[in-house]
Amino acid sequence: LEDAVGGQCWEVLMEVIAHFEVQGWEVEAGYYPTHKLDMCRLLFNDMQTFCSNLKKAVMKSLCADYELYPPSTAKMEEECIAAVKKKADDLLSTGKYLHGEPDNQGRASNFAHHALKNITLAFYYANTSKCLCQFLEFQEYIPYKALVLITAMVHTLLSLFRKYGIDKSAQVNSQDVEEGYIMLNEAISNVLDHPHHSPKLNMMLVDWAQMGMYVLIRMD
Structure with missing residues (x-):
């Protein structure tokens, strides 16, 4: 907690303050020095909830x-554990967990697996007050x-299923997710x-966003 509050959370908070200044929005004098730690802790808790x-x-x-x-x-x-381990290993080692159906030229469709689509729509376009699709960017395409x-x-x-063969989601830590993010960010680039x-x-990504917004509007 202390490392995150003093490191990553502080960096994010500084980016937000910089954005306020660029937009010409006024930050109350003395507010940041007085409430820096409280704001960082609040941000940390929000990030933890988001990841959970x-x-x-x-x-x-x-x-x-x-x-x-x-x-x-x-x-x-x-036997059951070994079979699940093997399936998870095959998905990861071949990159199949990323691939959707081949296109009309028979070429791979990257980051298009139906699991990624289902999770993306369920997570970003849920009918909740904190749903990210309330932001214009998400209404037009998936960032x-x-x-x-x-x-x-x-x-x-x-990766946890490949290692254990059973649900070990409780062992997920932010460092593993961050390492995966860095690798996959390079891949999508x-x-x-x-x-x-x-x-x-x-x-x-435009099609997915349109689909998410359509379903959300119908739910409303």
Whole structure:
């Protein structure tokens, strides 16, 4: 807690204050020095809650959408665990957890797995007061970093299934998610640099946002 409050949370808070200054919005004199620690703690708690909610949203879809179940022929507990480990390893080692259906040229569709779509729509377009789709950016398309964050949590949880073969989501820690985020942010940057895959990804993110907003409007 102390490391986060004095490090990452403080950095985020400074970015927010800088944004206020750029916009010409006034920050009450003396407010920041007096309440710096309280604001950092509040931010830390919000971040922890956000990550916890994200983990729960991913776990709701993970096993079903990635078929992380043992075959019916597996009878012993050891067989079941080994089968799930193997499935998780295959998804991660081949990158299948990222891939949707091939396009009309038979080429891979990156960051397009239906699990990522289901989780993204459920998490960012839920009918709640803190839903991120209330922001204009999310109403038009899924931001790249938002998709990468979802995918990083998926990668982290799949890695735990590969190691243990059972639900160990309680062991998720922010460092593992951050490492996955850095790796996947580089991967999506490579996709965006590709002349064939970049337009396809951008179009997909617009389609997902439209779908999320349509469902949300119908729920209202």
